[in-house]
Amino acid sequence: MTSALDYLIELLAFTGLDHSILVVLAIHIPALAIFLVMVVNATIAVYVERKVAAFMQDRLGPMEVGLFGFKGGRRFWGGIGQTIADAIKLLTKEDIVPDNADKKLMLLAPFIIFIGAFLTFIAVPFSENLVVSDFNVGIFYIIAMSSVGVIGIILAGWSSNNKWSLYGAMRAAAQIVSYEIPIGLTLLLVVIVAGSLNLGDIVQWQADNRWFIIHSPFTFVAFFIYFISVVAETNRTPFDIPEAESELVAGWMTEYSGFKWAIFFLSEYANMLIVSIVASVVFLGGWLSPLAILNIGIPESWMILDGPILGFFWVMLKALFLVFVMMWFRWTFPRLRVDQLMYLCWKVFIPFCLANLFFVSIWELISGTIFR
Amino acid sequence: MPIPDLGILLFLGLCGLIVGSAFMVVTSPNLVHSAVSLLFTFFGIAAIYIYLYADFIAATQVVVYVGGILVLIIFGVMLTNKIENATITSKTHNQIPGALFSGILLLLQFYAIFNTKWLVNDNPEKSSTVMDIGELLLGKYLLPFEVVSILLLSALIGAAMLSRKKVD
DSSP states (O other), X not given: OOOHHHHHHHXXXXXXXXXXXXXXXXXXXXXXXXXXXXXXXXHHHHHHHHHHHHHHTTSOOSOSOOSSSOTTTSSSSTTTTHHHHHHHXXXXXXXXOOTTSOHHHHHHHHHHHHHHHHHHHTTOXXXXXXXXXXXXXXXXXXXXXXXXXXXXXXXXXXXXXXXXXXXXXXXXXXXXXXXXXXXXXXXXXXXXXXXXXXXXXHHHHHHHSOOGGGTOHHHHHHHHHHHHHHHHHTTOTTSOGGGOHHHHTTGGGTTOOHHHHHHHHHHHHHHHHHHHHHHHHHTSOTTSOGGGGOOSSSXXXXXXXXXXXXXXXXXXXXXXXXHHHHHHHHTTSOOOOHHHHHHIIIIXXXXXXXXXXXXXXXXXXXXXXXTO | OOOOOHHHHHHHHHHHHHHHHHHHHHHOSSHHHHHHHHHHHHHXXXXXXXXXXXXXXXXXXXIIIIIIIIHHHHHXXXXXXXXXXXXXXXXXXXXXXXXXXXXXXXXXXXXXXXXXXOOOOSSOOOOOSHHHHHHHHHTTTHHHHHHHHHHXXXXXXXXXXXXXXXXX
8 A cells, every 4th residue: 555645745746845845735635634534524424323313213303404495395305404504503602611620621622532533544544545644553553543532531521620521531431441452452353364554454465365254253253342342432322321411411521512512523423434444444345345255157357346446435335334333323222331331341342352362363373274 | 045854843843842741741730731741741752753663662652651551640630539629849949959960960861872872774664663573572582571461460460459349
């Protein structure tokens, strides 16, 4: 894989500027692109989430705010302007800061969470060669940067000077720190088999062999442990106890409003997209076409729909399906209690992950000597 | 006007960030603010590792210190009772011996910096360092690695023993 940043620097070389200035200029383009991806993703995801929720509960969802004059007209696409209206409302809302809050930290907290999500996007590949910077330690970098956000959550909860916020922050911290372990262990399993931390190499391995989800029984289990753990790490229902609205008002974001709250939401939906893309790249073959694994007699050249643009399509298709599954979870499962959450992580997932690690090593040794 | 090298500018900025935030950690009257300043120090140090082409160490720095230790510190500070009322003494005592001692330390450090034969790699390869680290850890340095892991395991068990409720 080559990274988009190097490509941009080469592309801009015709201007004849000094290399230093060129790098500074070139950095801004992917940064802006990442920001746009985050904004567009949040806008669409909020709308889809409301529509999915409505569909699951047999109601219509937002129907009034139309963009192209079909207010209340079409049955399903009626409220397509709703999130844009919501965004404008959020940006123009009064910014309320409690009197006894720690004002500096309360301002800083949303930005730490945002930076955590933003920096993670640098290593997230949207397609082959479509990654801002191709790290050798890509998957490890993603794990590292996604652990930054929890500090923002704790600070948001503490600085608000509100007991609901503090409870929410403590729950969030305990939950995220715990669920990082199964996430790390399941990804480690893939790294052991593929022999590289680079996401491009991992997908190449899957192209040479088979997708990790169907590679062995252990990687199959690992995918589900990973997916459930990232649902917990992104604080989504059924693991949304940090912001359980029936217990804690809104958890750690109780005292936030307006723009800062919008940043929280932007980061939350960005994190959903990130973990789904990572799951699809690591376990579901990334930019490899799913048609290629169906061997049904059609010439192979028809089936392999690869290439940069189709690669983007496949990554996003897999990732957005996983995002949809997360929304599906939300309206299917009841919220776990705090102790059940910790039980699930420490007594179910982590032992399973460790056993998985052990057995996958044996599996690879045996299949490496017998079948190859 | 000649354009200064971007790498050196960034490096100076990083050094400023590390020193400034470390200074904030020490001088801030609010413990939570100190802990937050530590976040920037850790990040700056991770960036310094990237200057040394140690990508794996840099990511480990963020995972261990930012994602683990700093969360623990903030957690501990947050749960301290009546943290707002705690008065943290920021007076200075023994100024003259202190200044002398730190001056000598500074001179010693300068001496060490300018007299060490630094290993300068003029042609840094952009290859991954993970494989080398893994092979060294499980090959040449296997014994220290295992000793450290046993030490950590005993620390874990000890912490769990200390914090569990006593059942008679």
